[in-house]
Every structure is written in structure tokens, then in C-alpha cells.
Amino acid sequence: MSELEGHEYTYRIALPEGSVAPFQHPHGSPGMGNLVSHQTSAEPVYSRMEEDEYTTYRILHPVARDPIPQVAHFSSAAYSEYLLAQPSHYQHVQYGGWPSHEAFQYSMSSGDVCRTVSSLGSDGADVYSLDSYSTHQGFRHGNQPHALLLSPHDQHKMVEKIPAQTSNICQVPVQVVCDVNVGGPVMVLNHCSPDQIPHSMMSDLNAESVSMPAQSFFSEHHSPHEPGSDIGHIEMIVSAEAPQTHSTSAEVTVSLSPEHYVSQFNQTLYPTQAFEHEEVVQTKGCESVKWEKSKRPCNCTKSQCLKLYCECFANGEFCSSCKCTNCFNNTEHVFERSQAVKACLDRNPGAFRPKIGSRKQGNVKGCHTKGCNCKRSGCLKNYCECYEAKIMCTSTCKCVGCRNYDEGCDMKKSSEQDRHDIYFPTRCPVSVITRDVVEATCGCLLAQAEEAQKDGHIAAHAERMILEEFGQCLTQIVRSIFKSSRVQFNL
DNA sequence: GAGTTTGAAACT
DNA sequence: CAGTTTCAAACTC
Incomplete structure (x- = not known):
């Protein structure tokens, strides 16, 4: 049994086995920077890593050994530590192996994951680069792998090359799904198949009784790091019905912070509509604040809500309370949905980016x-x-x-232009009127003035010639503006 | 609420 | 990659 497994955390939230809960360290970031530290105290080790806009969540697994159904004990192992390949960090999971149902969502960029997993190879070879795997196992985005599904065979190969002191960590097959949305957080899964984990997560969180904050609420009202922010440590009462695939549940109170919900990928894991119309209780001292999140229901009829025509799907959300027909964008069609997601990403790797x-x-x-x-x-x-x-x-x-x-x-x-239905450009013409253009225009006007003087025209005529030349110059400038805007223009 | 318009997404 | 079709939301009546 690992050290961490010996920790017993008591929460007040119904959290079925295998479900996901984001946590914030009650006293800020753990001392190990990006990682969960080797905390040996009885205090729960809630982890939250921030790297750029990404945030790490710990995903906890209840150990069903508590005889009291309303109180659960959770164990967690620091797979993130293992991933980052710091030998001292292996100790946590080295002794007891990897809890079979442990799952972590971990936030790193593709490149970071690539380097990290590469570093797992004892010989330092690049064969463990996600890049090499992703050519046939996942998706690619330019030269950067942005998704990776490790097959059991590849997992085995990876395990073989892992340093001896950490090899027993991977006794249980590992799947890594990284940066599915290109730039989003990385999810690291253990034991379950990549399809199963999101399903179980979403099943849990789709339960009608789940209450969690929605992204828009946070983004509109709160700055995650604002000192004294009310939402910095929200006490939320979250309860969920255990899905069929889970047998364990418990009551837990979770401390959440707004940034846990800001990523697009997280919306996939925590469908916004799951929290629709649901009450969340936020306590600050003795006060309780409630909020609701409303999501616009879709009305798709032909796309099965599995194409980007569907707003829910495009937003990485499941359909809920929608008026769609023949909907496949739900937990009952996870496979079809994942196929559709992959198809969209194949067409456009940034399809799910904001x-x-x-x-x-x-x-x-x-x-x-x-x-x-x-x-x-x-x-x-x-x-x-x-x-x-x-x-x-x-x-x-x-x-x-x-x-x-x-x-x-x-x-x-102008009204005149309105009558002629002239299209106007979208870009600022100032960018077209460069110094060179101004100088060229002035040169043309001077040349015209010199010509008028040379020809002996009277001042009024010379002025007219210069103005006409200026008009020609303006016409050219305007043409270039419209040309740069790809707008048809007839002067 | 039905029909039309619109532009993104998907397709060819 | 351009042209066309499909689709669902926005809009109008």
C-alpha cells in the first residue's frame, strides 16, 4: 500500500467510484511547484497545478472500506509525479502499485507530455515520444501530437523501458490521452479505457442531482486569482446518483475554484448542461449564495448532434434539456460521440477550440x-x-x-455609396496609407504642379489639375484598400 | 409558429 | 481549394 493510500480523506459529497472531482489545495499550491508533494500529514493533498492557463485536477477514487455509507475514504496516488519522472516522487506509488481505479486528469501541454513520457525511457530513446506514437495511435496537429491513445501493446512497451524503481507503477495498463483539443489540458487515465473514463465521469456528473458551477459564471463574475475572491474557495454541496457502473458513493464537500472550469476540454468532462438549472450553494462564512446556469438548448434534427452544426457538441457539451431529435450527443452514445469528435478533429484539429x-x-x-x-x-x-x-x-x-x-x-x-451598394472593407485603411504611399502621392501632386507651371496654366487651372491628380491618387489608394479586403469595387 | 434568410460546416 | 450542399440558428411576418 502506498503512503498516499494510507491517507484517509473525508468529504461530504456523493462521489461514485471513479468519478472526478477537482480540488484546490487548501493552503495554496503544494510546495513542489507543479506537483503534488510528498505530504505525509493527515491533511488531504489536494492538488492544483497551474501552467499557463492549465490547471491540474486530482481525480480521486473512493476506497470502499468504510462501513458508514455517508462517509468515504479516498486514496490517491501521485501519477502526475510519476509522469514527471522525478525519482523521489516515485516513492508514493512504488510500494503499493497503482490503485486499479485511479485516474488523473493532468494538465500539460503536448510538448510537455511528450518530453515527460520520453523521459520515462531508461535509455532516453525517443521511442517514447508521444510524437512517434501519435503517428498511428492518435491525432496530429502540425508537428505536435495533440492526442495519444496508448494501446495495451504500446503501454507494455512503455513499461518495459521504465526505470526499474518505477516499473511496478505501471503494472496496471496505462492510457494517456493528451491535449485532445490542442492546447487544452491533458488527461491521464489509468486502468479504464479512454472511452470508459469520460463516460464514467460524465455519467456521474450528468446525474440530475449534481450541482456545480458553470464556466460562464466564473468567467463573468470572478477572477480566479483575485485576492479575497468569494469564489476562491467555494464550498459546494455536490451530490450525484451513482451510475450503474459504480457501486460506491459517499457524501463529500468539495472545495472548488473557478479556474477548474475554464478549459474547453473540461467542459467535455463536466458538461455544462449537467449543471443547468441546478442550485449550487456557495458559502462564505454563514452566507449561502445560489446561482444557476442556463444553457441554450439545441434543436438539431439531422445531425444527430454529432456535428459542429450542433452548438452543444461544438461546445464540448452533452445535450441536455434540448429539443433535438435522434440525438447521439449523450452518455448513451459515447462511442459514436468519440468517433464524431475524432472525425471533427481529423478535419480540423482546432475544431473544438474557442x-x-x-x-x-x-x-x-x-x-x-x-x-x-x-x-x-x-x-x-x-x-x-x-x-x-x-x-x-x-x-x-x-x-x-x-x-x-x-x-x-x-x-x-455615405448615402451615395448606399445607393450604389458599394461594399466597404473591414480593415482600417490607415494600414494601407503607408509612408511610401503618402510620399508617392505628394510626388504625383508636385509633378502635376510642375507640369501646370511648365505649360503656363493659370493658377485656377493648375489647381484643378492638381486636384484631379489627387483624386486619381485617392482612387488608387481606395482600390488598394478594397483589393486588400477582397471586395469588388467599381469606381 | 411557420417560413425565410443567413453563414458555418460539411461535402464534392 | 473553390464551389455546392447541408444544417441549424437567426430573423421576419
């Missing part, structure tokens, strides 16, 4: 990663994804007739 990035452009809050392609809406209706997201169109957009731009920067559409 469309609205956080990158700021000037005063614009964010930007659409792909840009819109609107043609008839002027980007002033909710058909336009930029407009719907309440952001300006940018040069990334390929829209036609865009009006969703900063009028202080861009040109306005």
Missing part, C-alpha cells in the same frame, strides 16, 4: 480566430459570429459589406 480568442487588437476585447465570412448581414446581425460575440470584425474576416468595425478608424458608408 472561436473567440483573447488576443487584443487595439481597443477590441478579442478577435475571432478564423474571422467571419458574412456577405449579406453587414456583420450587424447575430448571423455574424463576430457580432454575436460582441467583437469587431478584423482583418482576419473575409466579410463583405461589413459594418461591424470601429467607425472612428474606418470609413463610413
